[in-house]
Amino acid sequence: MKRNKKQAFFCSGALLLVLYSSGIFALESDSEQPMVIDSNTATYDDATALSTYTGNVVSVQGSIRVNSDKLVVHFIDGDAEKLVFTGNPAKFKQTPSEGAQDITGEALTGEFYPKKNLLILIDKATVWQGSGAYTSDLIEYDLKTSLVKAGAKSTDTKRVHVVLQPSKKKKDDETSSKTAD
Numbered sequence: 001m002k003r004n005k006k007q008a009f010f011c012s013g014a015l016l017l018v019l020y021s022s023g024i025f026a027l028e029s030d031s032e033q034p035m036v037i038d039s040n041t042a043t044y045d046d047a048t049a050l051s052t053y054t055g056n057v058v059s060v061q062g063s064i065r066v067n068s069d070k071l072v073v074h075f076i077d078g079d080a081e082k083l084v085f086t087g088n089p090a091k092f093k094q095t096p097s098e099g100a101q102d103i104t105g106e107a108l109t110g111e112f113y114p115k116k117n118l119l120i121l122i123d124k125a126t127v128w129q130g131s132g133a134y135t136s137d138l139i140e141y142d143l144k145t146s147l148v149k150a151g152a153k154s155t156d157t158k159r160v161h162v163v164l165q166p167s168k169k170k171k172d173d174e175t176s177s178k179t180a181d
Contacts, residue, residue: 030062030094030143031117035080037071049075057085063095064143066110083112089124096146103129103146105139117144125150131165 040055051073053059059066068090074082089106096103105128107121121127121139127148128134136150136159151160 030064031114033062035059035061035114037073039071051075059083059085061114064092065094066090066092066112068110080114083114085110085112092119094143101130103127103141105141107139117142119143131163133163135161135163 037053037057037059039053039057042051042053044051053071053073054069057066057068057071059068059071066085068085068087070087071083071085073080074084086109087106089108090110091104091106092110093102093104105119105121105126107125108123110122111120112118113120119141121141123137125137125139126133126135127139127141127150129146134148134150138150138152140149141147150162
C-alpha cells in the first residue's frame with residue numbers, strides 16, 4: 001500500500017461513499033484495496049511521518065470499516081505501517097467471507113497493522129460474531145484468517161469473558177418433530 005504522502009492525506013469523502021456502497025470488494029483481498037479516510041480535520045507532519053485525523057473519523061478498506069474519534073497513521077517510506085484509532089469506544093466491522101456474518105468489535109484504543117492484517121483492541125475490548133462474544137482488555141484479531149486471541153499472555157489477574165449462545169431452532173424443525181411423535 002505504497003502511496004504518495006499527499007494522496008494518503010487528502011482522501012475524499014465522496015470517494016469513501018462510492019467505494020463503500022459499491023459492494024464489489026473481494027473480501028479475501030481487503031488488504032489490496034485502497035484505504036479511504038473521512039474526518040472533520042486532518043493534518044500531516046512530514047518530519048514525523050504522522051497523519052492525524054480527528055472528529056467522526058470513518059476509515060474503510062475493502063469490507064473493513066472503523067469508526068473512531070481520532071486516527072493516527074504512522075508512515076515508513078511512504079507506506080502506512082501502523083494505524084492507531086481511539087474512541088469512546090472506537091468500533092470496527094468486517095465481512096470475513098461472502099455470506100458469512102459480520103465480525104464487529106469495539107475498544108477504547110485499537111492498533112491496525114495493514115501489512116500483517118492484524119487488529120489489536122486494547123482496553124474494554126469486545127468482539128462479536130453471530131451469537132458469540134469475546135471480552136477482554138486485550139484482543140488480537142487476524143483479519144485474514146478471522147482468528148481471535150483474547151487476554152494477556154502471562155497474567156492471572158485479567159480474565160477473558162466468552163459468551164456462546166445456543167443456536168435457535170427454526171420453527172419448521174420444531175413443527176416437524178412434533179408431527180413425527
